[in-house]
Amino acid sequence: MIRWRKGEVVRIRREWPGAVELDVTVPEGECRALAYPPLVGRPEPGDEVLLNTTALAMGLGTGGYAMVVAVPNRLPEDPQGPGHLVKARYTPLQATVLGADEQGSPHHDVLREADSIGGMPVVVADLHSALPPILCGLYESRPGVRVAYVMQDGGALPAWFSMAAARLREIGWLAGVVTVGQAFGGDVEAVTVHTGLLAARHVLQADVAVVAQGPGNLGTGTRWGFSGVSAGEAVNAAAVLLGRPVAALRVSEGDRRERHYGLSHHSLTAYGRVALSPADVPVPELPGEFGERVRRQAEPLAERHRLVSVPLDGLHEALRASPVRLSTMGRGLEEDLAYFLTSAAAGRLAASLTS
Incomplete structure (x- = not known):
């Protein structure tokens, strides 16, 4: 179901709000990876990263990246602030967000x-x-x-x-x-x-x-x-x-x-x-x-x-x-x-x- 790899960040290719595209070395060679800093922190060259390479191995067009699951040696700080909606629920990367429609929201x-x-x-x-x-x-x-x-x-x-x-x-x-x-x-x-x-x-x-x-x-x-x-x-x-x-x-x-x-x-x-x-x-x-x-x-x-x-x-x-x-x-x-x-x-x- 999931192909796991450990890799090392070689370089940052480009970034846009919420995402960073990387080149990462894995045992098979070098691959393109994507990280979401709000979830895993911002990887830097030289960082070890834990990757999910399933989509890359399947050759998916839209999602053909190795996905950064964690930067184990430099984990981000715990999130602060309100928010009780859990999305991507009951997956390893479930995230808590502030829903506009939940109690505690200004809306x-x-x-x-x-x-x-x-x-x-x-x-x-x-x-x-x-x-x-x-x-x-x-x-x-x-x-x-x-x-x-x-x-x-x-x-x-x-x-x-x-x-x-x-x-x-x-x-x-x-x-x-x-x-x-x-x-x-x-x-x-x-x-x-x-x-x-x-x-x-x-x-x-x-x-x-x-x-x-x-x-x-x-x-x-x-x-x-x-x-x-x-x-x-x-x-x-x-x-x-x-x-x-x-x-x-x-x-x-x-x-x-x-x-x-x-x-x-x-x-x-x-x-x-x-x-x-x-x-x-x-x-x-x-x-x-x-x-x-x-x-x-x-x-x-x-x-x-x-x-x-x-x-x-x-x-x-x-x-x-x-x-x-x-x-x-x-x-x-x-x-x-x-x-x-x-x-x-x-x-x-x-x-x-x-x-």
């Missing part, structure tokens, strides 16, 4: 009685890679909009793993990150998607929320065995809190797997079967035969949802100007343009729903 009184997000548009997406293009579409139409990212726990659990979220937060494209479920490390912690959305609205004062899992996702090639099923549940959460759910479609022209080519079966299952509340579904006006394929594939969703045709003029240019690198499943903007345009179309539609 507890606000969230205790909160029951509505007041019509706030909530863009729901299957993959983390949709976050930047959704924001490109939003800001192309509404430059001053205030956006919160609600990160589910279907992919990475630490929000610190996402370089894109850190950069988007730095430049002000995100008012904050809310980590929900077992995910942690956001600007705001919450127990559920429901309290995460309430925190986005009432704590971060967001005009729009984007809900998606963290980097990485789990799929088995079966109808129900994929972590993006939670996208349908997020639509329900947004609706029950009197928000305006916008169901972003997962569309690809670069993925040659039949189940993901055109409109992914993930979208059809999550929105067509799991989402019981109506949502606005932005259908991009993609050109040619491929665009017709996507529109035909989306038609069954009209039984429950409102299909909204979204023009794409200007969105390619907005995507080219993205402040972070655009990538999905290893494909960049021009390698899978339809994916990024479809996500940007969701942002454009959400912008039209803001007051």
Whole structure:
């Protein structure tokens, strides 16, 4: 289940808020490793580190790092301050955080009685890679909009793993990150998607929320065995809190797997079967035969949802100007343009729903 190694830090490659990328020597040679200083302290060259090398050995794309579990000769100080929510529960790296919705939080009184997000548009997406293009579409139409990212726990659990979220937060494209479920490390912690959305609205004062899992996702090639099923549940959460759910479609022209080519079966299952509340579904006006394929594939969703045709003029240019690198499943903007345009179309539609 876990491949363990001891190693020695050779050098620090780069770092961003909450994470440090390292080169580490192990018995097999040199490898790339990732440490989260808030959990294990900040490793320095020459430090001995204890590593979990499972993802590295499996050759995972998104999570292909050896993970630093501990710096045994230089452990961090005990944490100070309030916080009683335990996330990554009952694992060796369970962490205690201060939840916005727990007693003792300065936001507890606000969230205790909160029951509505007041019509706030909530863009729901299957993959983390949709976050930047959704924001490109939003800001192309509404430059001053205030956006919160609600990160589910279907992919990475630490929000610190996402370089894109850190950069988007730095430049002000995100008012904050809310980590929900077992995910942690956001600007705001919450127990559920429901309290995460309430925190986005009432704590971060967001005009729009984007809900998606963290980097990485789990799929088995079966109808129900994929972590993006939670996208349908997020639509329900947004609706029950009197928000305006916008169901972003997962569309690809670069993925040659039949189940993901055109409109992914993930979208059809999550929105067509799991989402019981109506949502606005932005259908991009993609050109040619491929665009017709996507529109035909989306038609069954009209039984429950409102299909909204979204023009794409200007969105390619907005995507080219993205402040972070655009990538999905290893494909960049021009390698899978339809994916990024479809996500940007969701942002454009959400912008039209803001007051």
